[in-house]
Amino acid sequence: MELFYNEKIIKACELIKKSNYTVAFTGAGVSTESGIPDFRSPGGLWQRFRIVTYQEFIFDRQARHEFWRMKKELIQEMINAKPNNAHKALAELEKMGFLKHVITQNIDGLHQMAGNKSVIELHGNQKGFICLDCEKSYSINEVINMLKEDELDLRCEICGGIIKPTVVFFGEPMPEKELTMAQKIANECDLMLVIGTSLQVEPAASIPRIAYKSGAKLIFINKAETDWDWMAEIIFYDSAGKVLKDIVETI
Ligand code: APR
Numbered sequence: 001m002e003l004f005y006n007e008k009i010i011k012a013c014e015l016i017k018k019s020n021y022t023v024a025f026t027g028a029g030v031s032t033e034s035g036i037p038d039f040r041s042p043g044g045l046w047q048r049f050r051i052v053t054y055q056e057f058i059f060d061r062q063a064r065h066e067f068w069r070m071k072k073e074l075i076q077e078m079i080n081a082k083p084n085n086a087h088k089a090l091a092e093l094e095k096m097g098f099l100k101h102v103i104t105q106n107i108d109g110l111h112q113m114a115g116n117k118s119v120i121e122l123h124g125n126q127k128g129f130i131c132l133d134c135e136k137s138y139s140i141n142e143v144i145n146m147l148k149e150d151e152l153d154l155r156c157e158i159c160g161g162i163i164k165p166t167v168v169f170f171g172e173p174m175p176e177k178e179l180t181m182a183q184k185i186a187n188e189c190d191l192m193l194v195i196g197t198s199l200q201v202e203p204a205a206s207i208p209r210i211a212y213k214s215g216a217k218l219i220f221i222n223k224a225e226t227d228w229d230w231m232a233e234i235i236f237y238d239s240a241g242k243v244l245k246d247i248v249e250t251i
Contacts, residue, residue, distance in 0.1 A: 005236075005238075008234050008236060009243070009246050009247060009250050010250065011234055012219050012234055012236075012247055013247055013250050013251045015191055015217055015219065015233065015234070016093070016098050016191065016247070016251060017098070017251065019098075019190050019191035019217075020190060021100055021188060021189045021190050021191070022093075022098055022099050022100060022189065022190070022191040022192070022193065023099065023100055023101045023102070023103060023185055023186075023189045023191075023192050023193070023211075024090055024093075024099060024101070024102045024103070024192070024193040024194075024195060025102075025103045025104075025186075025192055025193070025194050025195070025197070025207055025208055025211075026090075026102060026103070026104045026105065026106060026111070026195045026196055026197065027104075027105045027106065027195070027196045027197025027198065027199075028044075028105070028106060028196060028197070029041075029195065029196020029197060029198075029222060029223065029240060030084075030086045030087065030104075030106065030110075030195050030196035030240050031081065031084070031087075031106055031108050031110055031196070032196070033084035033085065033086060033239065033240070033241045034081040034082055034083065034084045034087070034108075034110060035077055035080070035081055036074075036077055036078060036081050036108055037074075037077075038196070039198075040198050040200065041223070041224070045070075045074075048070075049066070049070040050066055051170055052064075052066055052067040052070075052169070052170075053169060053170045053171040054169035054170065054171040054172035055171050057162075057164065057169060058132070058162065061153055064152070064153050064154075064162070065152040065153060068147060068151075068152040068153070068154065069152060071147070071165070072147045072152075075140070075143075075144060075147070078108055078126055079140060079144075081108060081110060082110075082113070083110045083111075083113050083114035084110075084241050085240075085241035085242070085244065085245045086195065086196070086240035086241045086244045086245075087110045087111055087113070087114035087116075088114050088115075088245075089241075089244035089245050089247065089248045090102055090111065090114065090116055090193075090244065091111070091114040091115035091116050092248045093244075093247075093248060093251075094115070094116050094117065094118070095115065096248075096251070098251065099116075099193075100118065100185075100189070101118040101119070101120060101185050102116050102118065102119045102120070103120045103122065103182045103185065103186075103207055104119060104120070104121055104122065105122050105123050105197060105201070105204045106121075106123070107121065107123050107124055107125050107126040107167045108126060109125055109126070109127055120178050120181050120182050120185070121175075121178060122168070122174055122175070122178050122179065122182060122204045122207075123167055123168040123174070123204070124165070124166045124167040124168050124175065125166060125167065126140075126165055126167055127139075127140050128165065128166035129142075129143050129154075129163050129164065129165050129166065130163070130164060130166055131156035131158070131159065131161040131162070131163055132161050132162045132163075132164055133156065133159050133160075133161025133162070134156060134158055134159040134161055136156055136157075136158050136159075138154075138163055143163070146163075174203060174204070179203065182207050183207070183210055186207045186208070186210035186211040186214065186216075187210060187211075187214045188214075189211055189214075189216050190215070190216050190217065191216055191217050191218075191219070192208055192211040192212075192216050192217075192218050192219070193218075193219050193221065194208045194218055194219070194220045194221070194222070194232070195220075195221045195222070195240050195244070196221065196222060196223075196240045197222065197226075198222075198224065198226055199226045199227065199228050200226075200227075205228075208228065208231065209228070209231070212231045217233040218231050218232045218233055219232065219233060219234045219235075219236075220232040220234070220235045220236065221235075221236045221238065221240050221243045221244065222235075222236075222237065222240075223237060223238065223239065224237070225237070
């Protein structure tokens with residue numbers, strides 16, 4: 001088994017070295033080793049909390065309470081989280097000139113914190129909060145203070161409007177600029193590292209398919225199987241931190 005793993009590492013390094021345009025596409029699985037739970041693994045967030053859609057958040061006070069109760073529980077894990085070996089390895093690959101972009105579904109900002117310069121956030125970033133009426137922005141610390149006062153329907157101090165994180169909710173369109181950029185990159189790249197994602201949420205999950213259809217090779221690194229594993233040239237059913245660290249040390 002070990003030999004097989006090493007052979008795959010060597011083959012992955014060869015593909016990366018041969019490639020002129022390698023990109024990474026990441027999901028929540030790249031941040032679990034930083035202490036941030038993912039969504040669909042056993043014990044993941046969607047087994048602990050109900051998904052609140054954009055429409056519910058806007059129109060239903062009870063739904064906003066549910067959302068902020070989840071946020072209150074997670075926000076400490078999020079702001080204390082540090083980049084893990086997977087993030088560090090991707091930053092190293094960019095520094096070595098082997099990786100051009102990271103396209104991520106994550107909102108935790110850990111790729112940027114690890115040092116990647118080109119990061120496209122398809123689902124926004126959890127560090128931003130905005131009033132939906134007057135668009136006044138609020139910092140994560142201001143929001144933490146409001147949550148401390150057990151306020152679970154955060155309202156703008158200027159106009160009383162609903163405060164919402166600048167992340168994409170289910171039922172909310174993805175940011176046009178980021179989606180277009182990600183589609184362009186997927187069309188142009190010749191190798192895509194697909195890391196820590198169950199590929200169950202559209203249109204984000206269409207990005208690796210666009211790369212595959214445009215002739216790119218795909219390397220999957222994911223602890224569980226996905227419906228799209230057949231697209232992969234190489235699959236590692238293993239920890240993203242371990243595999244990416246071994247790739248950087250071997251390359
Ligand atoms: N190493 C490798 N793979 C891992 C690791 C790890 N350390 N930890 C978890 N995984 C795998 C899991 O097996 C799972 O298949 O990462 C995948 C994470 O899948 P999801 O929890 O579905 O997360 P993701 O694919 O990013 O979800 C996409 O759904 O809820 C929305 O907006 C949210 O961006 C999110 C989107």
